[in-house]
Amino acid sequence: MKLCFNEATTLENSNLAKDLEYCNQHGYDYIEIRTMDKLPEYLEKNSIEDLANFFNNNHIKPLALNALVFFNNRSEKEHDEIIEEFKGLLEVAKEIGAQYIVAVPLVTEQKILHKDIKDSSVQVLKQLSDLAAPYGVKVAVEFVGHPQCTVNTFGQAYDIVQDVNRDNVGLVFDCFHFHAMGSKIEDLKNADISKIFIVHIDDTEDFPIGFLTDEDRVWPGLGAINLDELFSVLAEKGYDDAVSVELFRPEYYQLDAEEAIKIAKETTFNVVSKHYNIQDNVKFSVK
Incomplete structure (x- = not known):
């Protein structure tokens, strides 16, 4: 199991250059780069070649x-x-060697029939699959646990990916999104684990299903999600790729970025190490 940092966790108190330095310093194996904001900001003063050189x-x-x-x-x-x-x-x-592009379904107040959502999703994902194949890049679909997201449960997202039926199209399994709309643990237990490309770890305050928002997320292991159950199933089924910590907590944006990155790693390690053998080469204490 490899540890990854999702830049949403320091969305308002850091930038890509700082995230890279701190995450590398504190022993993360991977980073998920935000393309909506942090990457464009980075490219105002740097180049893609600079970014590739850093990773190299x-x-x-x-x-x-x-x-x-x-x-x-x-x-x-x-x-x-x-x-x-x-x-x-x-x-x-291609330039920096990223393995995946995360694809997020439409969030809208418009009512759309399930059939139309599935038909559109399958059609577009097949097109993305064709475009990605020559690059060796995979498409990771992330369902969003919110009532207004067109694909908001694990079961619905898994059904779409199964219909796409391409080796380079799979899922992001986000613990918060799984919990937030009441996805079924049986669906995870019955899934082909090879269709899960990335796991996002997070936790949440104990609000009712359907009312949770991203801002309700808390450090892994400090909230209401049964993370032990989820990671027990993932481990039993043989998932052993990346676990990426992703939060959007306003209070955490008030922390120093390096401190947030350290706490994110330690809380993630504390949860995941109960189910996986993870070598932590950088030790620290949460203040």
Whole structure:
């Protein structure tokens, strides 16, 4: 099991350059790069070549570009823009060696039939799969545990990925999103584990299902999600890739970025090490 840092965790108190330095210093194996804000900011003063050189000369590596947002059920014009954005992300992924591009389903107040959501998602993901194949990049679909997301449970997302039926299209399994809309543990137990590409670890305050928002997330192991059950199933089924810590907690944005990165690693390690043998080469104490 490899440890990864998702840059949302320091969204308001850091930037890509700092995240890279601190995460590398504190022993993370991977980073998920935010393409909506932190990467463009980085490129104002640096180049993609600079970013590639950093990864080539340090332990930490790029796991994923996060994210291609709202890929399904779009207008023709919006769809064309999504495809062009994806092509650009593929070039970045190739240059820096990122394994995955995370794709997020549409969030909308519009009512869309389940059939239409599935048909659109499958069609677009097959197109993304075709475009990604020559690059050796995989598409990781992240369902979002919110009532207004068109794909908001693990079971629904898994069904879509199964219909796509491509080796380079799988899922992001986010513990918060799994909990937030009441996804079923039986669906995880019955899933083909090879279809889970990335695991996001997080926790949450104990609000009712359907009312949780990203801001309710807390450090892993300090909230209401039964993380031991989830990681027990993942380990039993043979998942042994990256676990990426991702939070959007306003209070945590008030911390010094390095402190947040340290706490994120320690709380993640404390949860995951009960189910996986993880070598932690950098020891520290939470203040």
